[in-house]
Amino acid sequence: MDVNLIFKIAAIGMITAILHIVLEKSGKQEYAYLLTLVGVIIVLGVVINLVSNLFNDVRVLFRLY
Amino acid sequence: MILIRFFLYIIILLTSSLIGYSLGSKYSKRVINLVNLQQSIRLLQSEVIVFANPIPIALENISRRVSPEIQQVYSIIEESLVENQTGDLYSCFLQSIEFLKNTCLLKDRDIDVFLALGKVLGKTDRTDQELQFKYALNEFELLIVEAKDERIKNEKMYRSLGVLMGLGMIIILI
Amino acid sequence: MEIFQIVGIGLVATILIVIVKQTRPEFAILISIAAGVIIFSMMLSKIVYVIDTISSLSSRADVNITYFNTILKIIGMAYIVEFASQISRDAGQDSIAMKIELGGKILIMVLAIPILLALMDLIIKILP
Numbered sequence: 428m429d430v431n432l433i434f435k436i437a438a439i440g441m442i443t444a445i446l447h448i449v450l451e452k453s454g455k456q457e458y459a460y461l462l463t464l465v466g467v468i469i470v471l472g473v474v475i476n477l478v479s480n481l482f483n484d485v486r487v488l489f490r491l492y
Numbered sequence: 493m494i495l496i497r498f499f500l501y502i503i504i505l506l507t508s509s510l511i512g513y514s515l516g517s518k519y520s521k522r523v524i525n526l527v528n529l530q531q532s533i534r535l536l537q538s539e540v541i542v543f544a545n546p547i548p549i550a551l552e553n554i555s556r557r558v559s560p561e562i563q564q565v566y567s568i569i570e571e572s573l574v575e576n577q578t579g580d581l582y583s584c585f586l587q588s589i590e591f592l593k594n595t596c597l598l599k600d601r602d603i604d605v606f607l608a609l610g611k612v613l614g615k616t617d618r619t620d621q622e623l624q625f626k627y628a629l630n631e632f633e634l635l636i637v638e639a640k641d642e643r644i645k646n647e648k649m650y651r652s653l654g655v656l657m658g659l660g661m662i663i664i665l666i
Numbered sequence: 667m668e669i670f671q672i673v674g675i676g677l678v679a680t681i682l683i684v685i686v687k688q689t690r691p692e693f694a695i696l697i698s699i700a701a702g703v704i705i706f707s708m709m710l711s712k713i714v715y716v717i718d719t720i721s722s723l724s725s726r727a728d729v730n731i732t733y734f735n736t737i738l739k740i741i742g743m744a745y746i747v748e749f750a751s752q753i754s755r756d757a758g759q760d761s762i763a764m765k766i767e768l769g770g771k772i773l774i775m776v777l778a779i780p781i782l783l784a785l786m787d788l789i790i791k792i793l794p
Binding site: 431435438439442443445446449450452453454455466469 | 645646648649652653656657659660663664666
């Protein structure tokens with residue numbers, strides 16, 4: 428839960444971008460899009476975790492039960 | 493503790509890069525083997541047509557001047573020639589299919605051209621043999637061009653795929 | 667001083683988002699969500715402190731505790747709605763941002779109705 432998480436997500440994003448370009452240039456566009464989707468889903472999992480923690484905290488904090 | 497994790501990351505990166513490299517080397521190996529096979533057929537052509545050597549002696553002569561993999565191909569053919577004694581060259585050529593496919597990584601169409609040559613070798617007269625050799629060499633030329641194309645497309649892709657997957661896994665794990 | 671950490675995280679996230687946005691815009695959104703969550707988590711303990719102080723102040727000033735709770739809920743809802751709608755707007759989806767804000771407004775109105783009713787009762791009582 429600190430800066431490293433942001434770096435991780437950005438790095439995964441950049442690697443996915445490079446992989447997408449490599450796969451596209453060698454002709455396999457379907458795999459390129461599939462891979463981008465997989466990367467987004469992985470990062471989405473992490474971020475959704477974070478957001479659910481956030482919402483829990485807000486709920487307790489502002490007594491929104 | 494940190495050192496162990498560091499080593500683990502390096503190992504993961506190296507492993508996936510190696511996998512990528514080896515997947516990519518399939519294509520470059522096919523090109524190299526095709527070129528060597530074509531060169532060996534040229535040598536065979538000069539042995540049979542110019543020197544008019546019989547097949548076993550021709551095979552033995554060229555075994556010394558080709559690359560190790562092609563040398564093994566011809567030694568397989570020679571062995572089965574000595575074993576079978578039926579004098580059918582084509583069936584001896586058939587013995588080398590497994591080796592050509594698995595170790596030299598040649599495709600079916602490459603092997604077909606090679607076997608077609610084996611079918612007619614030593615059976616017809618000199619002019620016809622010359623035509624057969626020319627035909628086989630031409631076919632190999634086309635196959636080499638195609639294999640080079642495939643190599644340009646695929647080898648780099650598999651290599652970068654391996655490295656990038658390794659990096660991706662490390663980043664997820666860090 | 668946490669302010670430096672917050673500013674640092676914010677700037678780093680902004681730069682990374684600009685870089686990533688050109689090739690993979692979807693990752694840019696995720697980075698901004700993550701940065702927002704991280705910054706908020708860092709502020710959590712301070713917010714708890716402020717709310718506790720205000721709550722004890724209000725109970726000492728003899729205000730009905732339910733009013734304070736309602737206001738607190740409204741503030742919380744407003745924050746969450748703004749968080750989500752701003753992220754949608756950053757991603758270019760203004761319509762979805764409006765829908766989120768509409769939902770927030772309606773729910774806040776629902777929360778505020780009891781207070782409105784209480785206010786009406788008070789006014790009616792005062793009127794002859």
